[in-house]
Each structure stands twice: as structure tokens, then as C-alpha cells.
Amino acid sequence: MTVHFVASAQLPTPWATFQMHGFEDPATGKEHLALTLGDLQQAEPVLMRVHSECLTGDALFSMRCDCGYQLQEALRQIAQAGRGVLLYLRQEGRGIGLLNKIRAYHLQDAGADTVEANEHLGFGADMREYSMLQPMLAHLGVKEVRLLTNNPRKLDALSRYGVQVVERLPLTTGLNPHNHNYLSTKASKLGHMMSTADFTPVQGFSLATPAPKTAD
Ligand SMILES: Nc1nc2c(ncn2[C@@H]2O[C@H](COP(=O)(O)OP(=O)(O)OP(=O)(O)O)[C@@H](O)[C@H]2O)c(=O)[nH]1
Numbered sequence: 001m002t003v004h005f006v007a008s009a010q011l012p013t014p015w016a017t018f019q020m021h022g023f024e025d026p027a028t029g030k031e032h033l034a035l036t037l038g039d040l041q042q043a044e045p046v047l048m049r050v051h052s053e054c055l056t057g058d059a060l061f062s063m064r065c066d067c068g069y070q071l072q073e074a075l076r077q078i079a080q081a082g083r084g085v086l087l088y089l090r091q092e093g094r095g096i097g098l099l100n101k102i103r104a105y106h107l108q109d110a111g112a113d114t115v116e117a118n119e120h121l122g123f124g125a126d127m128r129e130y131s132m133l134q135p136m137l138a139h140l141g142v143k144e145v146r147l148l149t150n151n152p153r154k155l156d157a158l159s160r161y162g163v164q165v166v167e168r169l170p171l172t173t174g175l176n177p178h179n180h181n182y183l184s185t186k187a188s189k190l191g192h193m194m195s196t197a198d199f200t201p202v203q204g205f206s207l208a209t210p211a212p213k214t215a216d
């Protein structure tokens with residue numbers, strides 16, 4: 001996949017003023033982003049988050065997943081470190097797109113888990129691919145990273161594209177009654193290296209609160 005760098009500009013956030021770099025994939029028309037902080041060309045490994053788009057979690061405050069919490073926590077940690085990169089990849093709904101994710105949520109409202117819902121719609125459990133990482137990281141000069149993730153497929157993808165992951169840092173934030181089953185399914189069926197027991201519940205939400213039927 002060839003992804004072209006288009007432009008960069010400052011992006012002030014509550015945590016730091018990042019440099020935002022825009023990339024375009026001419027084959028799909030997808031527009032991917034990188035938010036960087038500090039000098040990434042130095043030899044020291046770069047703190048990195050590879051974040052998949054989740055409009056509902058990232059922008060609409062959804063508590064059905066952990067995406068919004070992870071996004072904020074990653075930006076906070078990169079700002080605290082003073083150096084790092086967050087790649088924002090436009091592969092909504094684990095690659096099935098927003099409208100199909102709503103279809104999948106509808107099935108989950110009726111009792112399916114997140115994997116069963118995807119499969120019922122004729123998709124694989126996770127349709128993402130990561131080939132855009134290679135040109136994006138080459139453009140930014142990133143070769144060695146400390147990666148914020150629970151997802152083993154992201155580690156595999158990076159090593160496939162010649163980026164060395166010297167450390168994996170778990171993200172265990174955002175647990176609440178609405179995403180408890182979803183997070184358990186990620187661990188049991190999608191291979192995420194985590195247990196909900198490791199998570200810090202969202203403040204003000206007790207897991208003792210009965211989860212609604214729409215929980216996963
Ligand atoms: N199809 C589908 N996609 C979902 C669902 N919930 C969240 N997503 C999407 O899943 C992606 C995030 O994937 P996750 O499995 O939560 O996390 P991850 O990126 O694999 O792993 P981490 O790096 O540990 O966060 C985003 O693109 C979301 O839009 C769901 O129930 N169904």
C-alpha cells in the first residue's frame with residue numbers, strides 16, 4: 001500500500017500541542033493521521049499508540065467500548081513522556097465501517113457478542129490491515145517503539161513492517177458496566193492480552209450495577 005504524506009499543522013489538545021500529520025491512501029481515499037510530540041528521529045525508542053477509528057467511542061462518548069478512554073489515556077501518556085506518536089487509522093468498526101458497526105451493535109443489543117455479530121453479518125471478527133504503518137512510520141523516521149496496546153496483531157504487523165517493538169505497554173482504562181462483556185470477549189475470543197480484573201473502572205460507575213442487555 002502506498003500512503004502519501006499531504007500536510008502537517010499544530011493540534012493543541014488538553015494534554016499538549018501535538019504536530020498533526022495528514023496522509024492519504026489514493027487507492028481507498030482513506031485519510032490517516034499521526035499526532036507527534038518531540039523529536040522522533042533520536043535513537044531512543046518512541047512511545048506509540050496505533051489507534052483504530054471509533055467514531056462512537058472517540059467522538060460521541062460511547063461507553064460500549066474502551067476506545068475513547070484509550071485515546072485520551074494514550075495522548076496523556078505521550079504528553080507526560082514529552083515525546084511520542086499516536087497513529088489514528090481510519091479503519092472504523094475493526095474494518096467493517098460505521099454503518100456495519102451499527103448493524104453489529106443492533107445484533108449485540110439482541111444478545112450476540114462482538115465476534116458473533118461480525119460473523120452473522122458475513123465479516124471476519126477483525127477485518128483490519130496495517131500496511132499503511134510502513135509508509136507512515138518511514139515518513140516520521142520511527143524505527144523502534146514502546147507500544148501502547150493489548151492487541152497481539154498490532155505487534156505482528158509492526159514486526160512484519162520492520163519496526164521493532166522493544167516494549168508492550170498495556171492499556172487498562174475505561175472499564176464500566178456497558179463494556180464489561182465486550183472487554184471480556186476481546187480477551188477470550190480476539191486474543192487481547194488482558195483481563196478485566198486488571199482494569200481500573202471508570203470513576204462513578206460501579207461494576208455491581210447490573211449491566212444492560214446491550215453490554216457487549
Ligand atoms: N465490528 C465492531 N467493531 C467494534 C466494536 N466495538 C469497537 N469496535 C471497533 O474496534 C476498533 C478498536 O478495536 P479494539 O478491539 O477495541 O482494540 P484494538 O485496537 O484491537 O486493541 P488495543 O490496541 O488494545 O486497543 C475500533 O475500530 C472500533 O470502532 C464492535 O462491537 N464491533
Ligand SMILES: [Zn+2]
Nearest residue numbers: 054057065067
Ligand atoms: Zn470503540
